[in-house]
Amino acid sequence: MDYQDLLRDLSRETPSRIVMLVLDGLGGLAREPGGKTELETANTPNLDALAAQSICGLLDPIAPGITPGSGPGHLALFGFDPIRWNMGRGVLEACGINFPLRHGDIAIRINFCTVDGNGIITDRRAGRISTDKCKELAAELDKIKVPGVELMVRPVKEHRAVVVFRGEDLGDALKDTDPQVVGKPPIPLAPHDPASAKTAGFVNTWLDQAKKILAPHHPANMLLLRGFASYKPYPTFAEVYKLKAAAIAQYPMYRGLAQIVGMDILDSGTELPDLITTLEQAWDKYTFFFVHVKKTDSAGEDGDFDRKVSVIEGVDALIPRLMSLKPDVVVVTGDHSTPAVIKGHSWHPLPALIYSACCRADLVTEFSEQACIAGGLGRMDTVSLMPLALANAQKLDKFGA
Amino acid sequence: MDYQDLLRDLSRETPSRIVMLVLDGLGGLAREPGGKTELETANTPNLDALAAQSICGLLDPIAPGITPGSGPGHLALFGFDPIRWNMGRGVLEACGINFPLRHGDIAIRINFCTVDGNGIITDRRAGRISTDKCKELAAELDKIKVPGVELMVRPVKEHRAVVVFRGEDLGDALKDTDPQVVGKPPIPLAPHDPASAKTAGFVNTWLDQAKKILAPHHPANMLLLRGFASYKPYPTFAEVYKLKAAAIAQYPMYRGLAQIVGMDILDSGTELPDLITTLEQAWDKYTFFFVHVKKTDSAGEDGDFDRKVSVIEGVDALIPRLMSLKPDVVVVTGDHSTPAVIKGHSWHPLPALIYSACCRADLVTEFSEQACIAGGLGRMDTVSLMPLALANAQKLDKFGA
Numbered sequence: 001m002d003y004q005d006l007l008r009d010l011s012r013e014t015p016s017r018i019v020m021l022v023l024d025g026l027g028g029l030a031r032e033p034g035g036k037t038e039l040e041t042a043n044t045p046n047l048d049a050l051a052a053q054s055i056c057g058l059l060d061p062i063a064p065g066i067t068p069g070s071g072p073g074h075l076a077l078f079g080f081d082p083i084r085w086n087m088g089r090g091v092l093e094a095c096g097i098n099f100p101l102r103h104g105d106i107a108i109r110i111n112f113c114t115v116d117g118n119g120i121i122t123d124r125r126a127g128r129i130s131t132d133k134c135k136e137l138a139a140e141l142d143k144i145k146v147p148g149v150e151l152m153v154r155p156v157k158e159h160r161a162v163v164v165f166r167g168e169d170l171g172d173a174l175k176d177t178d179p180q181v182v183g184k185p186p187i188p189l190a191p192h193d194p195a196s197a198k199t200a201g202f203v204n205t206w207l208d209q210a211k212k213i214l215a216p217h218h219p220a221n222m223l224l225l226r227g228f229a230s231y232k233p234y235p236t237f238a239e240v241y242k243l244k245a246a247a248i249a250q251y252p253m254y255r256g257l258a259q260i261v262g263m264d265i266l267d268s269g270t271e272l273p274d275l276i277t278t279l280e281q282a283w284d285k286y287t288f289f290f291v292h293v294k295k296t297d298s299a300g301e302d303g304d305f306d307r308k309v310s311v312i313e314g315v316d317a318l319i320p321r322l323m324s325l326k327p328d329v330v331v332v333t334g335d336h337s338t339p340a341v342i343k344g345h346s347w348h349p350l351p352a353l354i355y356s357a358c359c360r361a362d363l364v365t366e367f368s369e370q371a372c373i374a375g376g377l378g379r380m381d382t383v384s385l386m387p388l389a390l391a392n393a394q395k396l397d398k399f400g401a
Numbered sequence: 402m403d404y405q406d407l408l409r410d411l412s413r414e415t416p417s418r419i420v421m422l423v424l425d426g427l428g429g430l431a432r433e434p435g436g437k438t439e440l441e442t443a444n445t446p447n448l449d450a451l452a453a454q455s456i457c458g459l460l461d462p463i464a465p466g467i468t469p470g471s472g473p474g475h476l477a478l479f480g481f482d483p484i485r486w487n488m489g490r491g492v493l494e495a496c497g498i499n500f501p502l503r504h505g506d507i508a509i510r511i512n513f514c515t516v517d518g519n520g521i522i523t524d525r526r527a528g529r530i531s532t533d534k535c536k537e538l539a540a541e542l543d544k545i546k547v548p549g550v551e552l553m554v555r556p557v558k559e560h561r562a563v564v565v566f567r568g569e570d571l572g573d574a575l576k577d578t579d580p581q582v583v584g585k586p587p588i589p590l591a592p593h594d595p596a597s598a599k600t601a602g603f604v605n606t607w608l609d610q611a612k613k614i615l616a617p618h619h620p621a622n623m624l625l626l627r628g629f630a631s632y633k634p635y636p637t638f639a640e641v642y643k644l645k646a647a648a649i650a651q652y653p654m655y656r657g658l659a660q661i662v663g664m665d666i667l668d669s670g671t672e673l674p675d676l677i678t679t680l681e682q683a684w685d686k687y688t689f690f691f692v693h694v695k696k697t698d699s700a701g702e703d704g705d706f707d708r709k710v711s712v713i714e715g716v717d718a719l720i721p722r723l724m725s726l727k728p729d730v731v732v733v734t735g736d737h738s739t740p741a742v743i744k745g746h747s748w749h750p751l752p753a754l755i756y757s758a759c760c761r762a763d764l765v766t767e768f769s770e771q772a773c774i775a776g777g778l779g780r781m782d783t784v785s786l787m788p789l790a791l792a793n794a795q796k797l798d799k800f801g802a
Contacts, residue, residue, distance in 0.1 A: 029761055033454065037761075062800055063404055064781060065788030066411070069801035082801070083407060089802045227802070341759075345799055347792040348761050349777075370777075373763055379458075379779030 004079055007387055013242040016328035016393040019289045025297030025338025027350045038305055040368040042312040046319035047367040054353040056364040057377020061336050067347045073335030074257045079386030088229020093162050095256030097154055101231040106170045106199055109227045110161040112220035119185045125159045126220040134161055137220055144209045149202045165202055171195025178224035186224055236262025248278045249292035258290055272314045276321045283325055300338030308340055329392045330355040356392035405480060408788055414643040417729035417794040420690045424716060426698030426739025428751045439706055441769045443713040447720035448768040452754050457765040458778020459750040462737050468748040474736030475658045480787030489630020494563045496657030498555055502632040507571045507600055510628045511562040513621035520586045526560045527621040535562055538621055545610045550603045566603055572596025579625035587625055637663025649679045650693035659691055673715045677722045684726055701739030709741055730794045731756040757793035
C-alpha cells in the first residue's frame with residue numbers, strides 16, 4: 001500500500017473547499033551571489049500576509065536534485081508518486097491537445113524532419129514548418145489505413161504532431177526512431193517484447209505509407225517517432241480524494257494533465273484576473289480548485305527576471321479576491337523552479353504555504369525561498385502536499401484504531 | 402524504479418568537476434550540556450566562509466536513529482540506497498584488503514579463537530595474536546583443497562582474516578558460527594536454502610581440515626566464521642553517473658569501498674596535505690573526486706576530543722588550496738558521527754554543505770552541527786547528496802516532459 005492508497009481509504013466527502021494555486025516555475029535564483037530571487041524581489045504584500053497566517057516550507061517536486069518536466073511536477077502536486085505514475089512523452093503530448101485517449105492506446109510523438117536522397121536526416125525539425133503545414137500533413141497521414149488497428153494523427157504545433165494506435169494488446173517497449181543527431185538515418189524499430197513487436201508491425205506498415213505521402217513535402221519529407229507510451233487511466237480526484245475538482249488553467253498541457261486525473265476543465269480566459277473570475281463563478285460547484293498560472297514559467301524560460309517578478313506581483317494582487325471567497329484551505333506553490341538565470345526548469349525546491357484555520361502557523365512572515373527554509377513544513381517532497389491540504393480541510397479520517 | 406535508476410537515466414557526461422570531501426566521523430557532541438561539539442570548537446575560518454557561499458543542512462546517513470558502519474555510510478554518500486545495497490561483513494572485509502572479488506564469491510570473515518579440550522570457546526579473539534602470526538596461519542589455511550570449489554584465505558589484522566569460496570551457485574544464507582560469548586562451542590552451520598546448503602558442505606569440509614591445522618597453534622587453535630556474504634558487482638560511477646571518478650583515500654577500507662563502485666584509486670600519501678597534493682596532480686583527469694579524511698574518526702573512536710578538533714582545523718587549512726582549483730561543486734560532510742564522548746560511531750546527523758554557482762546559498766555562515774539546522778537543505782538522508790551534487794554540476798537532464 002502506498003501513500004495514495006492510504007488516502008483513498010481515509011478520505012471522505014465534506015463541503016470544505018481547497019484552492020491550490022500553482023505558479024508554474026515559481027522557484028528562482030538570485031542574479032548575483034547574495035542577491036534576491038524573483039519571488040524575493042517581487043513586492044508581494046498579500047502573499048506575505050497569507051504566509052504569516054500559514055504553515056510554510058520548501059518542497060522538492062520529485063526528490064532532491066531532480067529537475068521535473070511539467071508532467072511529473074503536476075502529478076506530484078496532485079498527490080501521485082511521480083516516478084510510479086510517470087507518463088510517457090507520447091501520452092503527455094496527446095493530453096496537451098486534449099486527445100481523448102482510451103486505456104491501452106499507444107500514443108507517439110511525431111517530429112516532422114528532413115532527409116536527403118539517401119534517407120539521411122539533415123534537419124530533425126524540418127525547418128520548423130508552420131503549424132498550418134503541420135495540420136495539412138497530419139490530415140494526410142490521418143487517412144492512412146492499417147488493417148487490424150485504428151489510427152489517429154493529430155497536429156500539435158510547428159513540426160510536432162501525435163499519432164495514436166488503438167488496438168488489442170499493444171505494447172510500448174519501443175525506443176525512439178530519432179537518432180538525436182543529423183547525418184544519420186532514422187533508427188529502425190526494435191521491439192523489446194511480443195506485445196511491442198505487434199505494435200512495431202503496425203507502425204512499420206503505417207510508416208511505409210507515411211514516407212510516400214511525405215516525400216513531396218520537403219522540408220517535411222520524413223518523420224521521427226519519439227516517446228512510445230501506452231495509456232493507462234489514472235485514478236481520479238473523485239475516487240481517491242472524494243473531491244469535486246475543477247481546473248482553472250489557460251494552457252492546454254495543464255488542462256490535459258488535470259483532465260487525466262478527472263478534474264472538470266473550466267473556461268478560464270486568457271489574463272491573470274480571468275483565473276479568479278472563473279474561480280468566483282464556479283465557487284459553489286466544487287470542493288477543489290486547481291488554479292494554474294503559466295506566465296511565471298514562461299518568463300523564467302525566456303530568462304526575463306523582471307517579467308517574472310511582474311507576473312508574481314500580478315498574482316499577488318489577486319490574493320484578496322481569492323481570500324474573500326473564504327476558502328477553507330489555500331495552498332500556494334509551484335510545480336518546479338524556473339530561475340530566469342537558468343532559462344529553464346531546475347531542481348531547486350519550491351516555497352510553499354498551506355493556509356487553514358488549523359494549519360498551526362509558523363513564524364514565517366514572508367513568502368520567499370529564503371524565508372520558507374524556517375517554515376514549519378521543513379523541506380519535504382511535493383507528493384505530501386495533497387494529503388496535508390486534505391487534512392487541513394478535515395477531509396481525512398483517522399488511520400487505524 | 403528507484404532513485405538511482407532514475408539518475409542512471411538522467412545523468413550525462415559534462416566537463417564540470419565535483420569534489421566530495423568526507424571527514425570520517427565528522428559529527429560530534431559537546432563534552433558537557435550547553436557546550437560545543439568538536440566541529441564547533443575548532444577554528445574553521447575557511448569552512449565557515451565556504452558555508453556562507455553554500456547551501457547547508459543536516460544529513461542522516463541511513464535514516465534517523467540508525468548508526469552506520471563505514472560500508473553503509475559510504476554507500477549512502479555514493480548515492481546507493483544503503484539498505485538495498487547493504488554489503489555483507491565478509492565482502493566488506495575482503496574489500497578492506499583489496500581482495501579482487503568476483504561475482505558470486507562467498508566471502509566470510511575469520512576470527513581466530515581459543516577453545517579448550519572440549520571445544521568450548523575460552524577467548525573469541527585468541528588473545529589478539531600478532532598480525533605476523535595471523536599471516537602465518539592464513540597461509541597454512543590457504544593451502545587446504547576442497548574438491549568442487551576454489552578457496553582463498555587472506556590475513557587482515559591480529560586475529561582477523563578472510564576466506565573466500567569461489568564456485569557455482571553458492572548461497573550465503575548462513576548464520577555466524579560465533580556464539581558471541583565464551584563458554585559455548587562454535588555454532589554448527591544451518592543453511593536456509595539449497596544454494597547455501599551447497600556452500601555449507603564446502604565450508605564444513607574445509608573446517609574439518611582447518612581445525613587439524615590450527616590445533617597446535619594455541620591460543621589460535623580454532624576459528625569462528627562471521628558475515629557470510631555473496632558478492633554481486635555494484636553499478637559503477639561511470640555507468641550510473643557518467644563520471645570519471647577517483648578516490649583519494651589513505652586507508653584500505655575506503656579505497657576498497659571506492660573501488661567497488663568503479664573509482665580509480667590514487668596514491669594519496671599519508672598526511673593531510675598529501676590529499677590535496679594528489680587532488681591537484683589528478684585534477685585534469687577526472688570529473689569526480691572522493692577525498693577521504695580518516696583521522697577525524699580515529700580521534701573520535703579514541704575519545705580524544707582535542708585531537709579531533711585539531712584534525713578538523715588541519716582540514717580547514719587545506720580548503721584554500723582546494724578552492725583555488727575552481728571546482729564547480731564542492732560537498733563537505735562525513736559518513737557518520739563519531740563523538741569523542743561516545744568513543745564510537747553514532748546516529749547523530751552530519752553537517753553538510755554544497756557549494757556551487759547555482760546552489761541557492763542560505764543564511765548559514767558557520768559550518769557546524771548547530772548552524773546547519775537552519776540551512777536550506779533542511780534535514781535529509783545522505784543518499785540525496787549525490788543527486789544534489791550532480792544537479793549543481795548541471796549533469797542531470799530533466800525528468801519527464
